[in-house]
Amino acid sequence: MPLQIATDFAFRAEEPTDVLLQFEAAMIPEQRLSEFRTELSSWDSFARIDAQDDIGDRLWVRAEGRFEASYRAVVEVDRLLTKLETLEKMDPLKLPGETVQYLFDSRYCRGDKFQSFVDAEFGDVSGGRQMLAMRDWIADNFTYAPGSSSATTTALDSFVERRGICRDYAHVMVTLARAAGVPARFVSCYAPDVTPPDFHAVAEVFLQDSTTPGGGAWYLLDATGMAEAGEIVKIGVGRDAADVSFMTSFGMTEFLEKTVTVTRV
Incomplete structure (x- = not known):
């Protein structure tokens, strides 16, 4: 549609x-x-x-x-939609060079601060199942609260306060994925059903490509639950909101x- x-x-x-x-x-x-x-x-x-x-x-x-x-x-x-729970994590040695930057810490997303938490909370699963578990954990533990964050709020700030807006939800998702060794980037986008209506933000993670053996692909995740991958219109991508x-x-x-x-x- x-x-x-x-x-x-x-x-x-x-x-x-x-x-x-x-x-x-x-x-x-x-x-x-x-x-x-x-x-x-x-x-x-x-x-x-x-x-x-x-x-x-x-x-x-x-x-x-x-x-x-x-x-x-x-x-x-017209985006290929795949069940993430069927996808495996890419071997780091096989990652395309352009994805490696999305493993590094960035201005708002310090994955190194979350490695022990990720191992303890999500270490029993991997790949797409792990990414879905992270998304669901954020959705269950955070409160969507307009006005509760600012342009200086980092993923760590949001994690401590357990609240934020779409930008903050995406930052936390990106950060947790990077802490697990999965390339993750921030996506600015448009989507219907965003409340209140505004620019939206989601995360995108790089996992094995379900259509190309040995290859990888980017997959969208929205921890706010407001947007479906099939109705997200990308504006741009970056390491975090600053980009x-x-x-x-x-x-x-x-x-x-x-x-x-x-x-x-």
Whole structure:
């Protein structure tokens, strides 16, 4: 079923300021865009560049005064869905080189801090079953609480407080997976049924590919339970939220407003 996306936001810069934006649905094989339109208000400079892992685009703008962005798209997700409990962990020696970075600690996700916990709590299972057990543990032990975290909240902070928003749930999932030796990355996305409506965030883990013997593939996991893999529209991926924020300002800006709606067509 196609998904219709509508996103609008605005910010103000008192002087010419460089801002990096990433809010468009990625044009990748697993999701087809039948319609899309991006409208930006006036800018001093503009550039479109590839995003991380060639998933999506980033937009550089140099803006002054009020800046507005509007995005409309119709997307149909055509993603291979697999039962994760049937998948095994990849042998580290056989991991593709581009996945290894997602085993390392990052700004918000310090997997080394969780190795003993992961071994004690999830050490009796492995591979996809272990990833599902981690997802379920987060869902059972965390409270979804808008406003309970900030841009500085790490996975460790969320783990201690046992609450957060989708960003925090994804950070904890990524961190636990890395602590188990499974490459994991943060995915910014759109999805229907997100409450309150907004940009969404989930985790993605690298396990054996069910269709290619000896190969591996990325699989989505949402510990909030709000989004299904077959209805997640990827915007971008990264080591954590710092890599795929929809707006990163390299100077003083005032964020003014934002609306995001995702509906089934």
